[in-house]
Amino acid sequence: MKKFQILVIGNNDNGCTPELEKLAYETGAEVAKSNSILITGGLGGVMKAASRGAKENNGLTVGIIPQNDMSEANEFCDVVIPSGIGLMRDFLNALSADGVIAIGGGSGTLSEICASYMYSKPIVVLKNSGGTSTKFADQYLDHRKNVKIGADTPKHAMEILLEQIKH
Amino acid sequence: MKKFQILVIGNNDNGCTPELEKLAYETGAEVAKSNSILITGGLGGVMKAASRGAKENNGLTVGIIPQNDMSEANEFCDVVIPSGIGLMRDFLNALSADGVIAIGGGSGTLSEICASYMYSKPIVVLKNSGGTSTKFADQYLDHRKNVKIGADTPKHAMEILLEQIKH
Amino acid sequence: MKKFQILVIGNNDNGCTPELEKLAYETGAEVAKSNSILITGGLGGVMKAASRGAKENNGLTVGIIPQNDMSEANEFCDVVIPSGIGLMRDFLNALSADGVIAIGGGSGTLSEICASYMYSKPIVVLKNSGGTSTKFADQYLDHRKNVKIGADTPKHAMEILLEQIKH
Amino acid sequence: MKKFQILVIGNNDNGCTPELEKLAYETGAEVAKSNSILITGGLGGVMKAASRGAKENNGLTVGIIPQNDMSEANEFCDVVIPSGIGLMRDFLNALSADGVIAIGGGSGTLSEICASYMYSKPIVVLKNSGGTSTKFADQYLDHRKNVKIGADTPKHAMEILLEQIKH
Numbered sequence: 001m002k003k004f005q006i007l008v009i010g011n012n013d014n015g016c017t018p019e020l021e022k023l024a025y026e027t028g029a030e031v032a033k034s035n036s037i038l039i040t041g042g043l044g045g046v047m048k049a050a051s052r053g054a055k056e057n058n059g060l061t062v063g064i065i066p067q068n069d070m071s072e073a074n075e076f077c078d079v080v081i082p083s084g085i086g087l088m089r090d091f092l093n094a095l096s097a098d099g100v101i102a103i104g105g106g107s108g109t110l111s112e113i114c115a116s117y118m119y120s121k122p123i124v125v126l127k128n129s130g131g132t133s134t135k136f137a138d139q140y141l142d143h144r145k146n147v148k149i150g151a152d153t154p155k156h157a158m159e160i161l162l163e164q165i166k167h
Numbered sequence: 168m169k170k171f172q173i174l175v176i177g178n179n180d181n182g183c184t185p186e187l188e189k190l191a192y193e194t195g196a197e198v199a200k201s202n203s204i205l206i207t208g209g210l211g212g213v214m215k216a217a218s219r220g221a222k223e224n225n226g227l228t229v230g231i232i233p234q235n236d237m238s239e240a241n242e243f244c245d246v247v248i249p250s251g252i253g254l255m256r257d258f259l260n261a262l263s264a265d266g267v268i269a270i271g272g273g274s275g276t277l278s279e280i281c282a283s284y285m286y287s288k289p290i291v292v293l294k295n296s297g298g299t300s301t302k303f304a305d306q307y308l309d310h311r312k313n314v315k316i317g318a319d320t321p322k323h324a325m326e327i328l329l330e331q332i333k334h
Numbered sequence: 335m336k337k338f339q340i341l342v343i344g345n346n347d348n349g350c351t352p353e354l355e356k357l358a359y360e361t362g363a364e365v366a367k368s369n370s371i372l373i374t375g376g377l378g379g380v381m382k383a384a385s386r387g388a389k390e391n392n393g394l395t396v397g398i399i400p401q402n403d404m405s406e407a408n409e410f411c412d413v414v415i416p417s418g419i420g421l422m423r424d425f426l427n428a429l430s431a432d433g434v435i436a437i438g439g440g441s442g443t444l445s446e447i448c449a450s451y452m453y454s455k456p457i458v459v460l461k462n463s464g465g466t467s468t469k470f471a472d473q474y475l476d477h478r479k480n481v482k483i484g485a486d487t488p489k490h491a492m493e494i495l496l497e498q499i500k501h
Numbered sequence: 502m503k504k505f506q507i508l509v510i511g512n513n514d515n516g517c518t519p520e521l522e523k524l525a526y527e528t529g530a531e532v533a534k535s536n537s538i539l540i541t542g543g544l545g546g547v548m549k550a551a552s553r554g555a556k557e558n559n560g561l562t563v564g565i566i567p568q569n570d571m572s573e574a575n576e577f578c579d580v581v582i583p584s585g586i587g588l589m590r591d592f593l594n595a596l597s598a599d600g601v602i603a604i605g606g607g608s609g610t611l612s613e614i615c616a617s618y619m620y621s622k623p624i625v626v627l628k629n630s631g632g633t634s635t636k637f638a639d640q641y642l643d644h645r646k647n648v649k650i651g652a653d654t655p656k657h658a659m660e661i662l663l664e665q666i667k668h
């Protein structure tokens with residue numbers, strides 16, 4: 001049976017703290033442990049930490065990057081999709097997801113949440129990860145639809161998300 | 168000299184009130200009066216009302232739609248770009264703008280604001296137009312960068328925007 | 335009534351001869367005289383000459399360019415769509431066309447012909463313009479479908495194309 | 502070290518003969534045996550047969566499809582990228598390739614060859630597979646650049662391609 005594809009989104013290098021990296025690493029690890037495929041934007045910060053977490057737990061990782069050139073992806077991506085469409089690749093990421101976990105993030109993460117929301121993908125936001133994701137998702141998206149706030153830990157986020165996806 | 172291209176964004180048919188339509192119509196009219204080209208997403212609600220406002224004031228209107236088929240655009244678009252890329256066309260709209268005016272709107276409008284923000288386009292949000300635009304832009308984007316809140320009227324919005332663009 | 339949008343494709347600066355430029359200029363002029371809107375890829379060579387031909391005959395011109403930045407378009411484009419999707423914009427061009435005229439060209443032009451063919455757009459190839467267009471279209475696309483070979487002049491090409499579009 | 506990503510292109514269901522399917526299956530198998538990742542357009546015909554060939558030889562398969570919905574991909578894709586950009590996904594495929602093998606094909610395959618050519622990806626065309634690929638590539642692309650004609654077998658194609666990629 002086809003494995004689930006879980007998108008993890010959040011800060012790129014700028015704005016990514018050691019705390020967010022730790023959360024991202026653990027989230028990537030949980031994705032791998034659940035036998036799912038990790039999808040990220042393939043660059044730095046949360047994307048890189050999550051990919052490392054998945055790889056170090058025998059997971060499969062896919063990086064969908066804005067550039068034309070595969071070599072721009074971080075070294076923890078097994079498969080690289082160099083989209084060549086710049087920031088629009090946020091929407092490709094969302095389309096490629098069975099479910100989404102958001103960790104912190106700024107305007108890019110927010111546009112990915114919007115895309116995921118419009119494509120009706122289940123979304124879980126890591127409580128306490130701050131950034132735009134939490135604030136925005138908490139206030140402006142309709143939780144009755146497909147956004148779930150309040151996972152305390154990456155493990156919890158993955159549990160909530162899988163339940164939503166299988167539903 | 169090349170005319171400015173002004174993107175007007177906001178609610179599609181669902182969620183578009185007569186008040187928003189009136190604001191959109193007046194905004195389209197102001198875009199035309201300033202001798203600028205109106206860019207919209209080419210569909211209903213705010214997009215259609217703004218296009219009508221521009222057309223009835225001798226403006227030139229461009230609709231960039233998600234679909235493959237030109238006939239999906241509203242009848243007030245002189246030029247139709249049927250992008251065939253679905254919701255990603257929000258980013259095409261943002262790239263095609265010298266400046267952006269937001270009127271109300273939901274998750275789609277929000278993703279266009281994010282895109283415009285990331286591409287460093289001047290953005291003006293119509294005060295009192297409600298919706299995601301006002302709330303979001305007010306709280307989460309950096310006003311020192313390229314977002315201006317607080318235009319009271321379409322005329323005022325256009326004035327602020329042109330000043331930003333020429334700057 | 336909505337004006338027709340006619341896409342003119344062919345060589346960029348490299349490979350564009352004075353003969354091709356002359357053909358392109360005349361083709362742009364014919365598009366304008368037919369009261370249609372000219373769509374091009376917005377860059378040099380055939381695209382620029384066609385746009386100039388349309389502008390000098392009071393036509394409206396749209397340039398859909400690969401880059402993010404409007405200023406990369408040639409100065410004869412009234413409307414610029416900076417697609418930010420690189421070479422994929424060949425497909426945007428094809429989608430934006432009611433009909434297509436091909437003048438010479440290489441691999442880029444060929445991909446635009448393929449796209450136009452797949453989207454079932456009427457295509458006319460200028461006989462004697464050489465390049466990939468003529469050779470390819472002559473041999474590999476199904477003329478019974480939507481490709482017409484054999485316009486001797488830009489005026490003739492426009493006549494054939496309009497007949498196809500209205501059909 | 503990052504595995505190579507090999508794109509296999511050719512006919513969709515319509516126009517795909519048992520002979521082409523056999524060639525595609527063997528090509529997918531060779532991609533897997535070389536420890537490379539198979540990229541395809543994720544639909545039927547050559548794409549499906551190649552994916553099955555790779556899966557039955559323990560390979561990893563990626564399908565990049567035109568649609569928004571993952572379930573449109575064939576069942577032999579481990580990873581599915583539902584691009585939502587329609588036929589433009591041919592360019593995504595080309596960008597995602599370290600090298601390309603073409604088997605038969607029509608106008609879609611031809612646009613992928615054009616894209617691969619413009620992105621300077623090494624391309625090998627299977628001799629005797631017929632279709633547009635052979636005819637076109639033989640006559641119109643510059644063999645000194647990145648197109649190699651004349652692989653007699655899938656095994657041979659993979660050898661030529663790997664040599665080109667490593668070069």
